[in-house]
Amino acid sequence: MSVQTSRRQFLVGSGALAIGFTLAGPATSAAAAAAASNGLVRVEAVGAPANTTQSWLVLTKKGITVYSGKVELGTGVQTALAQMVVEELRLGVADVDWVQGDTLLSVSQGGTTGSKSIQNGGIQLQQAAATAFQELSHRAAAHFKVTPDQLVAQDGRFSLATRSGHSSGHTVTYKDLLKSGVTVLPLDQTVPLMAANKYVVVGTNVPRVDLPAKMDATFRFLHDVTVPGMLHGRVVRPTGRNSTQPVISNLDRAKAIEGFVDVVQHDRFIGVVATSEWAASVAASPKSGISVSWTTGPKMIAQADLPAAVRDPANHYRSVVEIDDGVAPILATADQVLNSQYFSPFHMHGGMGASTAVADVRRAPDPATGIQATIWSGTQNVTALAGAIAPLLGLAPAAVRVIYVEASGCYGHNGADDCAADAAVLSQAVGKPVRVQWTRQDEHAWEPLGGAQAHDMQGAVGPDGIIAWSHLNYAPTANSRPVDGTPGTLLAGTLMGKLPAPLPSSSVDSSGRNAPVTYDFPQRVEARLLKSFVTTGPTSAAPASPLTYLIPRTTALRSLGGFSNSFANESFFDELAHAGGHDPLELRIASLPDPRAVAVCEALRDVWRTRPPGGDGTGAGVAFHQYEVVNAYVATYAEVRVDPDTGKVTVTRVVVAHDCGLIVNPDGLRNQIEGNVVQGVGRTLKEEVFYTDDRVTSVAWQTSSFNPGPQYEVLRFNEVPAIETILINHTDKPPLGAGEPAIGTIGGAIGNAIFAAIGKRIRTLPFTPDRVKAALTG
Amino acid sequence: MASRKILLNGKRVAAEYQAIGSGDSETSEALLYWLRERFGQQGPRFGCGVSQCGACTVLLDDVPIRSCTRQLHTVDDNAEIRTLDGLSGKRPHPLQREFVELQAGQCAFCANGMIMGSLGWIEGRITAGNHEVPSEAEIEDFLSGATPNGQGNYICRCGTHTRIVAAIRSAAKEMVR
Incomplete structure (x- = not known):
């Protein structure tokens, strides 16, 4: 190397x-x-x-x-x-x-x-x-x-x-x-x-x-890492999320493939190892190598049932009131009270490169360092990964060395850690270094996802602005990162019968990120936490054995709950502003007590005042949030064009005003903001994980004869808007992160622009042509 | 084991490749794996394996192709293959230079596709006698797989699109001269 x-x-x-x-x-x-x-x-x-x-x-x-x-x-x-x-x-x-x-x-x-x-x-x-x-x-x-x-x-x-x-x-x-x-x-x-x-x-x-x-x-890149004597592995996944009792057949056919080394099975974890990636792929394919039949397991909640199921108390393990400024009496007596329900689907990270890892698990520890397993991974946390893999391999944590090597962009906790565990298990089984590169279908079907969320919004508005606000947030938590000492936090661990960690006790730093707003009116924020899997009792957060998933595994995806929460918050703010006859941007400025928050909104005034008038299929909207309520400030302006015949939404222009304190590298910051905009537009207009009560069915980037049905479509080059960034630098303030603050404002800004363009409020993401067309004709 | 000899970035190379079956049922090693495992090429990258993202793009006889699904037995002996690994001469190619100049990358895992794809596309236009600098919209359509005879969609997941288009257009101005 x-x-x-x-x-x-x-x-x-x-x-x-x-x-x-x-x-x-x-x-x-x-x-x-x-x-x-x-x-x-x-x-x-x-x-x-x-x-x-x-x-x-x-x-x-x-x-x-x-x-x-x-x-x-x-x-x-x-x-x-x-x-x-x-x-x-x-x-x-x-x-x-x-x-x-x-x-x-x-x-x-x-x-x-x-x-x-x-x-x-x-x-x-x-x-x-x-x-x-x-x-x-x-x-x-x-x-x-x-x-x-x-x-x-x-x-x-x-x-x-x-x-x-x-x-x-x-x-x-x-x-x-x-x-x-x-x-x-x-x-x-x-x-x-x-x-x-x-x-x-x-x-x-x-x-x-x-x-x-x-x-x-x-x-x-990580994908270029090779070590001497390295073999290639492929994991053969269950057909369904809860499938059981695998039966392997056609082993002889696999053994006849030149370069075939071994089939490894630990309970529901099945992998094939060969001397080349191609040989491993052929040996793992049911068309040319081993075949595995599975017994269908208990059903998950199907995608179509989720908006209702996510609100069903029977599926919650906990309910947490995070803020209550005493809004109930105001909402009960106010003249103008609005209620709206919002929903956003599961999203995936969808890294460009499929998750990859190389693991070298030896029979005995290195006498000088005590290290027995070395793992090259694109993980976001080498320490936690080492701590989770060690017990999976039956090794002490100090015997596992994890070395980060850059992979493709991850945007959160993707399949990197799970793939590392796959490689480690296979390497330990065959006693040689093994590289595992997931297939695209592995990635799309099995990476841990950004969770779907539903929001029940209630608010009261008067002549002076919004006077009360309530946000009831229904969501699974982000709960799949590797945890030290808990091998069941890794996909291979669950397939080997280990249980994941108990579900988090609140939505903080998870699906609740940016559920509260930073406006000066009284608010109430409550989180209803959805069980990701069957637990040991109605209010238990601990997984029941054997593990039975109720929804696809969920985790941290760029801004976590911030994307869906701010979509709901900022859309609903717009609803209240219009209902009260207020200018949406000026009402935000008037409602924000923090001068830095006001400043990013004011930075959009010029573009807002010269916006298209709306109502003719083009329109503009704004949205604001302060990332994690205490970090970077972002205000975003979006312009859209809606095709009245097809319902297709084109985002034509986005302007982001951004304050993350001291700016370390202005061009690097702009690049990050531009990326937030593009990914945010994609998540708003197109992205959606499709799944049944058994499995994820969106396993590629676009529909094809091999993968019929809707797939995980992301924004294309000719769908990207013109992007402008307004950077507000504070050399006297600490630098704040900029990797994900901006994405949270995109859904709301676009939804508000669509409302301005066509006079219809669409409260479910993504804003697909079908959904917009239905709103136009409905 | 069958073998194949090609012209790789101007050099004659040969290596065996794996295959099973014969005739219409023949399946053989993907060109992508062959280039990476046998010749150490790191430019073409595995992204999707189903010709939908472009990360594995190489030029086969000057035409951008998706090497992840191109099987070796369908590549002719003496075919000419160009990869990102061989694109620089004494100095970076204008596309490489402009991608750096305009900082047209975040993780840049996808950049191989945009560079090699637009290289083949722009060179193809020039060969056909078209010395016009492609417009932004033309570049966007090419990278979206919306150009007639285009090679499919190119995905960038980090959202570096506007910089990538600007870099290609800037490089094209020099390439058409």
């Missing part, structure tokens, strides 16, 4: 930011990789054991290596995080080496989730860099026999400051200072960070460090 090294300009400054990927592969043994993290200045976790192999930051005479627990998921965060690190080290634009998401080498920063890599992870890395910088400045002070405050640092050099604060010309390089000895430091939270007004790298459009290699095919 090649280790890509970039041209190094470490400690020299003035170069383009480049990152050397020191991806630890089999060529580098675990022991060697751990030894390589010894450095001249090394920052490790507070309270780390003396023999820890995990670091935050290591400086050697050869270069600087950042050990990031937050990983690059294809969002450009690696570039932005590197900007923050080199800034704090006063390196100017400089090169760094980058190790990300390695349970052996990097300090755990939790999952790379929830748009927190800059907001939380970046601050931690800055603090690590500041810790290292303080050590360097102490060394420089000793070198010049002065105090640190008499020094200035720039581009990897310290200089004696003149009285005016400028460099005197006497300099010493970091490289020279590093020669003076070895220092290992715990990350020091008390070291002050650089003042934002001194930034020279943060806030600039540093180009993405990864894109050149991605465009000339020298970038190594």
Whole structure:
């Protein structure tokens, strides 16, 4: 395996930011990789054991290596995080080496989730860099026999400051200072960070460090990882979600395939291993290899029944009142009260690349490191994955090393972790490294999904605006991420008879994200939590054995409940505004107490005032939300054209006003917002998982003779609107995540624009031609 | 085992391929797997395996094809195959350069398809005597599989569409000269 090294300009400054990927592969043994993290200045976790192999930051005479627990998921965060690190080290634009998401080498920063890599992870890395910088400045002070405050640092050099604060010309390089000895430091939270007004790298459009290699095919994606002696595996899934008692036949036919190695079965987990991917695919195909017959299991709730079933108390395990400002008396007595029901379907992540993993599970642990299983995965959380896989393999957690390698964009918890477990189980069974690449049908049918949600909205409006608001949110929770010590959180684990973790006790950080609004009127928010599987009692959150799914497995998909909740909230806000005779944008501005929230809405005033008049098949709408109620602020304007004959909605223009505090990389931020818009438009107009009471039936991107019936359609190039972004930068505020705040505003803005265009309120996603046509003629 | 010799990015190469059955019932290794496993090509990527996303696109005798469903026994000996891996000369191809210049990627797993697909499409237009720079709408339709004789839809899931279209148009201005 090649280790890509970039041209190094470490400690020299003035170069383009480049990152050397020191991806630890089999060529580098675990022991060697751990030894390589010894450095001249090394920052490790507070309270780390003396023999820890995990670091935050290591400086050697050869270069600087950042050990990031937050990983690059294809969002450009690696570039932005590197900007923050080199800034704090006063390196100017400089090169760094980058190790990300390695349970052996990097300090755990939790999952790379929830748009927190800059907001939380970046601050931690800055603090690590500041810790290292303080050590360097102490060394420089000793070198010049002065105090640190008499020094200035720039581009990897310290200089004696003149009285005016400028460099005197006497300099010493970091490289020279590093020669003076070895220092290992715990990350020091008390070291002050650089003042934002001194930034020279943060806030600039540093180009993405990864894109050149991605465009000339020298970038190594997870899908390109190979290890010596590696075999290829395919998993043969049950026909239905609850199918049981598999019977394998045609084994001889599979055995006759050149390159066939083995069939592995553990209860309902069945896999085929071969020497090439093609041979594995042929051996796993019922047309040419093994055939597996299954007994149909208990029925799930069918898709068509879900809008009613999700509201049925018999299917809830819990009901949680999250906010109640005492709205009942107001709603009971108000003159104008509206009630509306909203619904959005299951959505999938649908990563471009099918989930892939390579696992090398040995018969015995490595004597030097104790590691017995090494897994290369695109997981969002190497630590949790290692903790969930270890008991599945019967190993201690410390014996499992998970190494993150970038896969295609995931937009949340997709099939990456499940695929890693597949590879690990197969590798353990055959005693050789195994690569598993899911088929598209595996991905579409079995990846954990973003949950469907239903919303009962009630609100009262008067001449001065909205006076009371109630949101009753019915939804499954996001509950399928790998959990340390719980192998049943992995798909392979459930197929092997392990039970998943109990369902969460609230909708917070799950389907309840952005269920509350940040307007100043009184509100009530209640969550009714839908059972994902049969539990041990009416109000029990614990899975009954054997596991019986009631709905497809649900998990975190970009913004979690934020997409559906804000669709319902912002559509209903529009309904109340129109009912009360208020301008929808001005009523939002008048109802928002936070000046930053007001500012993003006001940023849309010009475009709003020149919007199409509506009523003639074209129209415009706005929506606002503050991500997670306390993070980035987003206001979105959308224009649509509705074809009166077909009902087809075309989104022609989207303008997003966005405030995520300090902007680290403006162009990277715009790229993320544009992605939110496109994916949001797709989820609003087209995307929907189709399933029966037995299985997911949308298993490809479009309908074909092989996959008849509706499939999982995503937005096409000629359906993408013109996108404009208005960035509001606050250099004096902390940076907030931007990976998913904007997507939540898209459904509401489009729904409101459709209302303006045709005078019909459509409350169920997606806004397909059939649904819009029905509204037009209804 | 049968074998195939091709011209891969200008070099003559040969390798065996796996197949079962014969005649009309013959099934053989997908060109995608063959290029990746036997020749280490990383540009063409497995996205869907059913010719619906474009991530596996390569040029076969200058025509963009979906290598995930193209079986080796249907590829002629001496066929010329071009992949993203071989696109750069001493300098990046204009398409590669403009994709970087306009930051037309997020995860960029799909970029192979857009680059190789539009490469074949634009070169094909030029060969047919059309030196017009394609409009944004033409590029969007090509990438949506809406062009007559087009090669199907190209999917980008991150939502980098507007930048990708701008990058292709910018590169096309140079390519048609």
